[in-house]
Amino acid sequence: MPLQFFSSPAPHIEKIFRxxxxxxxxxxxxxxxxxxxxxxxxxxxxxxxxxxxxxxECGAEIAQGSMLLMEADQPLCLHCARFGGLEFLPAGDTALTRRY
Structure with a gap:
């Protein structure tokens, strides 16, 4: 979804700010x-x-500490955002990072 500067649909104002x-x-x-x-x-x-x-989208619970994507101020689980295969690699372990 494109970035909006105002919540009201005012195309002339959006054009000015863009x-x-x-x-x-x-x-x-x-x-x-x-x-x-x-x-x-x-x-x-x-x-x-x-x-x-x-x-x-799917109504699944997204627990605290897990990853999500925000789209139009609505949370999406990684599966619905089509990032279900991603793995979080914390900083600090360069050997592990290089293997992926």
Missing amino acids: TCYVSLALPERKQQKLQEKLEKVPQPVVFLNLRDAQCS
Whole structure:
């Protein structure tokens, strides 16, 4: 779901806040890098759950300390978010990290 700046569906206000202005003094190369960065698709972020929750799609319980993905302010279990095969590797064990 795309990022929304306001909860009310006001397309003209959304357009104003989504507009990116670039200085004409900015070199062409930096303008191009900035354009590429703005067009890049955002990567999904998975969170460690701080309290018990329920998946908004399948209704499964998401226990505290397990992982979830938030989409449109609704929690999704990893299975519904299509990340069911992921394994969390905590920092600190470089040998284990390299094996995966």
